[in-house]
Amino acid sequence: MSELAGRVALVTGASRGIGAEIARELARGGARVVVGFRSQREAAEAVVAEIAAAGGEAWAVQGDVATAPGCRALVDAALAQGGPHVLVNNAGITDDRLTLQMTDEQFTRVLDTNTTGTFRMSRMALEHMFRSRDPLGSAIVNVVSVSGLKGNRGQANYAASKAAVLAMTRVMAQEMGRRKVRVNAVAPGFVETDMVADVDPRVTEEALRMIPLRRLGHPTDVAPAVRFLAGPGAAWITGQCLVIDGGMTA
Ligand code: NAP
Numbered sequence: 001m002s003e004l005a006g007r008v009a010l011v012t013g014a015s016r017g018i019g020a021e022i023a024r025e026l027a028r029g030g031a032r033v034v035v036g037f038r039s040q041r042e043a044a045e046a047v048v049a050e051i052a053a054a055g056g057e058a059w060a061v062q063g064d065v066a067t068a069p070g071c072r073a074l075v076d077a078a079l080a081q082g083g084p085h086v087l088v089n090n091a092g093i094t095d096d097r098l099t100l101q102m103t104d105e106q107f108t109r110v111l112d113t114n115t116t117g118t119f120r121m122s123r124m125a126l127e128h129m130f131r132s133r134d135p136l137g138s139a140i141v142n143v144v145s146v147s148g149l150k151g152n153r154g155q156a157n158y159a160a161s162k163a164a165v166l167a168m169t170r171v172m173a174q175e176m177g178r179r180k181v182r183v184n185a186v187a188p189g190f191v192e193t194d195m196v197a198d199v200d201p202r203v204t205e206e207a208l209r210m211i212p213l214r215r216l217g218h219p220t221d222v223a224p225a226v227r228f229l230a231g232p233g234a235a236w237i238t239g240q241c242l243v244i245d246g247g248m249t250a
Pocket of ligand 1: 012013014015016017018019036037038039040041043063064065066089090091092093113143144145146187188189190191192193194195196
């Protein structure tokens with residue numbers, strides 16, 4: 001099924017982990033994909049090569065979403081291809097520390113990437129999506145986290161950053177619906193990527209005990225949901241958050 005044929009998708013943080021799989025999955029759906037990255041050019045180019053080998057089209061584009069010029073570069077790359085019709089705000093970082101030890105810098109650094117980055121990327125993409133009056137509509141999918149729904153020890157910065165993005169998701173959905181722009185979120189649980197590679201094995205074991213489906217997540221568990229929310233099957237869904245966590249928060 002190529003339900004995204006003719007669409008240009010822009011995925012931030014697509015060099016690795018969940019974002020890389022989202023880029024591959026949107027390409028499988030027929031989208032041409034801008035593969036955003038911050039520092040790992042080779043990894044992003046490998047994702048582009050995989051998509052090309054499977055018959056798709058993609059471009060690796062550098063841009064730090066914590067900066068306005070970085071966001072501009074990513075959105076401009078999608079504009080040059082006639083998009084973006086789909087924006088996936090996936091780029092994200094953690095910097096865990098218990099609240100009493102967390103510095104102001106640690107707090108704001110995480111919000112700069114996860115929250116301000118998502119806001120700026122969305123505003124710049126929406127300028128195009130809103131004006132284009134595309135009869136097929138456009139979609140933004142924000143990758144938040146169960147940490148932003150229920151809170152996690154050591155993640156005052158990260159949980160706040162993701163809860164804020166979820167709030168923005170609802171606001172933008174209300175503002176943009178009249179122009180057929182849909183804004184949704186996915187909230188993954190514990191997904192095996194570089195982001196959680198250094199987590200204490202005891203924390204992993206504890207997480208496993210809390211997951212009814214008895215395994216950690218994989219990027220392939222998240223990407224199909226993003227593809228669904230980006231596509232025509234979700235034409236009447238906006239302002240929602242789909243939790244993908246093996247049942248952990250059920
Ligand atoms: P990851 O493996 O650490 O990959 C992070 C990606 O984000 C990389 O592509 C990185 O680019 C990019 N990135 C980081 N800071 C950036 C910036 N300032 N500007 C542009 N790109 C930036 O992370 P992941 O686990 O796949 O996480 C992806 C998203 O899912 C994040 O938003 C994360 O919060 C969310 N999430 C993850 C989990 C989990 O358990 N893994 C759970 C819930 C939610 P470079 O490669 O170029 O550095």
